[in-house]
Amino acid sequence: MYLQTTAITRRTALLGLAATTTVGGTKFALAAAPTEKRLVVIILRGALDGMAAVVPYGDPALANLRGEILPPAPGQPNGLHDLGGFYGLHPALSGLHGMYQSNELLIIHAAAANYRVRSHFEAQDYLESGADHRMTSGWLNRTVAALPRPTTKRPEGEALALGVSVPLLLRGPAEVANWAPHGFSQPAPELYAAVAALNRHDPVTGPAIEEGLRARGFSASVMAADERPKDKYAFPALARSAGEMLHAPDGPRIAALEIGGWDTHTAQANRLNGPLKQLDDGLVALKAALGPAWTKTAVLVMTEFGRTARVNGTKGTDHGTGTVALVVGGAVAGGRVKATWPGLGTGQLFENRDLAPTTDLRSVAKGILAGHLGLGAPALNQIFPGSDSVGGMSGLIRA
Amino acid sequence: MDARTAQALVRFGLGRRGGDPLPPDPTAWLLDQIRQPDPTRLDDPPTAAQGLLALREDRATKPPPGESRSRALFKTQSAAQLANAVTTPAPFRERLVWFWTNHFTVSVKRGQCAAVAAAFIEEAIRPHVTARFGDMLLAVMRHPAMLLYLDNATSVGPDSPAGQKTHRGLNENLARECMELHTVSPLAGYSQTDVTSFAKILTGWSIDLKADSPGFRYRPFAHEPGGHIVLQHQFPPDEAGGVAALAFLANHPATHRFLATKLxxxxxxxxxxxxxxxxxxxxxxxxxxxLGAASAALVKLDAAWLPGTKLRTPMEYVVASVRALNSPPDQIPNLTGILAGLGQPLWGAPAPNGWPDRAADWSGPEAVLRRVDWASGFAGRIGNRDVVEIAGDTLGPLLRPETQEAIRRAGSRRDATTLLLTSPEFQRR
Incomplete structure (x- = not known):
């Protein structure tokens, strides 16, 4: 146990917020945390085409389905990054290719959640709820609630949502901090304190202002303001900030981020380059910012569903089913593609249309929570209601 | 100000503007706005043709980002829409325009929509907010903004002459979102086959970008031949099939349920x-x-007059703040940039389902703090005016004694204004 004083403690004390936290005073003690493991979940909103990100170029039926939107083969200029003769990573994913080569990227292909709706909005709700219906809390929040209670509370709580709003994935009973780069000049602490007091008893704005001030105090204590990247709103900058906060000894251990731009109904080959590059740069930035803590980190990258196997009439793809999930991190047993490949030939597509799902996304998430955070089956079945028959995938995390 | 007037101003309006005269009968004031014509008079009313000409020129000249004609149109036209919201004498009608614009979201996240986004409101939404939903739906589905945003402009029937010749084909984006988000919603229990059939029905609903006055154009050569079945109903071929299918969807019981729930x-x-x-x-x-009858029925719901149930979205919040301080027209800040900073860029929803409409979606800690930050900056415009008086004028009986006390005790007029704008009651509508 050691004592530590940071900017946040001054700020919380000044704002009179300390009484509402368990920090209690201008100094707080940090005991051994229940977990030093870091878990990050990245939601790709809009449905990533898994067969564009991780191209099964060895499948003989592929060229016929989508020849006009395929990148060049491995070895050619701007070609796929080969992953061992059957799959290839999209050319924009060079950072992830490096992580694959250092066994830090595990690709789960032909994965899908357990519902078959092709509505973005229902599917995202279910993906984040971890159930086949919309719940008021998300599975990552319930994960936080299921972790052993820390002997001393982290100033920020265990979990952090990056971005202006908290996604359903992280909403729920467990306390969650929320941070985003801010663009407006800020008033003096005394005025913040007066605003917080005026809203203290309001069930909506009261807790939000308290949490927001705590998160900002904390982020100011771990991040140097003059080192902010130019486009502070872009995904790589957000991912780097997440890494910096997760890296801090008294920082949160669980974080959620999101990135859009995947709903490529038209001109897919062109439109996917940007979002894939952002995702790739973001994961590289996250790794760099985590530093040594990267070895204790697992990142799950997931999307609500995949896209049609056939290119549509406008060089894009429509809403589909099976797609990829990526598991990235120093703690991940990576360097491979884990899939029961369903094939793309006649009779092999789901509803003669989509990549058929052969892996339940819940088994991937459960496997990470079990292997990385040590959660047992009873807790996992509460986190994912109605999933008792779906076992966690083993071997995702390094022993 | 009585409680009912105060509630009418915030629940159905955009907040009182300065010391605007109070309506003697708040219910009649709201119903009159439904009955009377829209008072909006934009100096240079945006049109789809004008926007498409700009888009056409940009595609030819490829200007650097930020310097396109499309972007310039978006800037002036979005500022004009926000200025109209700040000054309108018919704020309930404007709220209805906002509601239906969000229901039929066209997002400038697709850059090609920027030049036609304001035209979409003026041509497809505003004329219909107190008229027939079916007419609004048809105007929306034929508008170049929607045809561009949800990709229908390039969707081609695979068995049509154009499909046979070019090997292009269906894009089901607009058909799916029209059923899911604009009309029947998943309540109706439609299938993938229904979506695909509806996409076929809508083939040929396109844009002629080359015409002298570019705009909607039905292209028979791209239309999938034959009749098609959607939700057990058979629709005729050609353009009439789409018109009939939209009329059917507009008046489907599931649509009425879905629209009522959202309203x-x-x-x-x-x-x-x-x-x-x-x-x-x-x-x-x-x-x-x-929709006029439905809007009037909303006003007559007792439940609509219970205060404090709705948190203002950033757009509602910023416009209400500017109205409360009654900024002169030449001192209205650049609201478009502010809205982006508050997490609700104007006409920039991330997805076709538009902006969410629950407090939980807008009350993330960072989101609420940004309102505080922005309000404290904006409060600098208060000058030497009496904040206690402004608070009373703006909120009437909704102003809580503790807020009034905090305003009185604040160390400066600017701090007092910040406290007014960040009080729980001002953040509600």
């Missing part, structure tokens, strides 16, 4: 009271989708 969520409470939803649903059914 009640917006004007009554995050969790729509079932009785209120049934009332509005019945009005839509009995009037065959008369």
């Amino acid at each position: 009640v969520r917006h004007f009554v409470a995050d969790d729509p009271p079932p009785a209120a939803v049934r009332t509005i649903e019945a009005v839509l059914r009995d009037t065959k989708g008369d």
